[in-house]
Amino acid sequence: MEIGFKLMAERYSVPELVRQAIRAEELGFGFVEISDHYHPWLFEHGHSPFAWSVMAAIAQATENIRIGPGVTCPSMRYHPAIVAQMSATTAVLSGGRHFLGVGSGERLNEHVVGDAWPSVTVRHAMLRESLQIIRMLWTGGYHSFEGEYLTLDDARVFDLPDTPPEIIVAAGGEQAAALAAEYGDGLFATEPKPELVEAYRAAGGDGPRYVEVPLAVADDVDTALQRAREGFRFGLSGWKVMAELPNPVNFEAATALATPEDMRQMASAGPDPQEHLEQVRTFAEAGFDHLVLMNAGADPDDFFAYAEENLLPELTSAP
Numbered sequence: 299m300e301i302g303f304k305l306m307a308e309r310y311s312v313p314e315l316v317r318q319a320i321r322a323e324e325l326g327f328g329f330v331e332i333s334d335h336y337h338p339w340l341f342e343h344g345h346s347p348f349a350w351s352v353m354a355a356i357a358q359a360t361e362n363i364r365i366g367p368g369v370t371c372p373s374m375r376y377h378p379a380i381v382a383q384m385s386a387t388t389a390v391l392s393g394g395r396h397f398l399g400v401g402s403g404e405r406l407n408e409h410v411v412g413d414a415w416p417s418v419t420v421r422h423a424m425l426r427e428s429l430q431i432i433r434m435l436w437t438g439g440y441h442s443f444e445g446e447y448l449t450l451d452d453a454r455v456f457d458l459p460d461t462p463p464e465i466i467v468a469a470g471g472e473q474a475a476a477l478a479a480e481y482g483d484g485l486f487a488t489e490p491k492p493e494l495v496e497a498y499r500a501a502g503g504d505g506p507r508y509v510e511v512p513l514a515v516a517d518d519v520d521t522a523l524q525r526a527r528e529g530f531r532f533g534l535s536g537w538k539v540m541a542e543l544p545n546p547v548n549f550e551a552a553t554a555l556a557t558p559e560d561m562r563q564m565a566s567a568g569p570d571p572q573e574h575l576e577q578v579r580t581f582a583e584a585g586f587d588h589l590v591l592m593n594a595g596a597d598p599d600d601f602f603a604y605a606e607e608n609l610l611p612e613l614t615s616a617p
Contacts, residue, residue: 299613300506302328302589302590304590307345308339309529310345312352315347316356318598319360327363327610329366329397329590330363332349334349334370336406336410337407338546339549353365353366353392354388357395360395363395364392365388365396365397366397366466367398368508370399370400370401372429373402373424373427375403379431381428382435396459400467401486403425403541404540422474427446430481431450432465436455438454439454466483469487470489472494475497479502483505485503485506485507487507490581490586491584508586510592511591513592514596515574516595518568522567525595526564527556533564534561534563574608589613591605
């Protein structure tokens with residue numbers, strides 16, 4: 299089991315994100331993953347920088363920690379040829395410490411280029427073609443591709459790492475989990491659903507299985523739940539809704555009636571380490587082995603101090 303830390307690009311400035319990555323490395327986290335958004339989920343988040351520039355800065359500011367997006371859509375806002383180049387460059391800058399997390403996209407970010415928002419079936423087909431293009435370009439040389447949705451014309455990525463990055467494919471359902479097994483090197487999820495891991499394995503997937511684990515740390519449960527509501531209520535609607543809404547104003551409206559108590563559905567809350575460790579175990583028992591701790595409420599330094607004292611000693615010693 300490997301423990302990572304989520305860099306919430308929607309909530310913090312660029313220098314602060316780099317600082318958090320450095321601190322995560324100092325504390326022994328194995329990797330950081332960063333959201334790759336054009337818009338934040340909520341207006342109060344206040345940030346949404348270009349994640350690939352942030353990862354490049356982290357690559358230069360750290361020595362050992364692995365770095366990747368959680369996740370990038372390689373088929374709409376970016377063309378897969380550009381993602382292949384961005385990811386290869388990040389792998390070179392980091393000395394091979396980069397992994398590529400990809401998914402079929404969220405309307406929140408992808409609609410900004412003005413194209414129609416496809417159905418989930420079409421988005422999966424586009425993701426499949428994207429991964430074919432990316433892997434093709436990572437073999438070196440010039441390549442062309444003519445798919446149903448995407449085209450590549452005589453392109454070559456000149457700066458390639460010695461070893462291609464692992465591609466970790468996000469899945470919210472069994473169809474996407476099977477796609478991850480066929481075209482990816484690992485699985486990425488945001489919920490502790492054993493059926494995703496089962497579908498991934500049934501389709502032949504045997505790689506790492508990443509999942510995000512929200513933890514709301516505070517001196518008391520009420521404060522923890524209130525902070526979680528302020529920053530993370532966007533997740534209450536579930537992935538099928540989260541992928542479809544176009545702007546922060548829509549998430550504000552969709553979650554206007556959410557209460558702090560509702561946050562118990564997704565995050566452990568309060569000062570008790572056992573509550574948070576049990577939350578992590580729930581995700582691990584669902585079959586995931588790369589657990590990404592998400593700070594769902596505390597000041598970043600308070601969260602790091604809490605994790606250092608109460609969580610990491612036990613989690614990093616687990617097999």
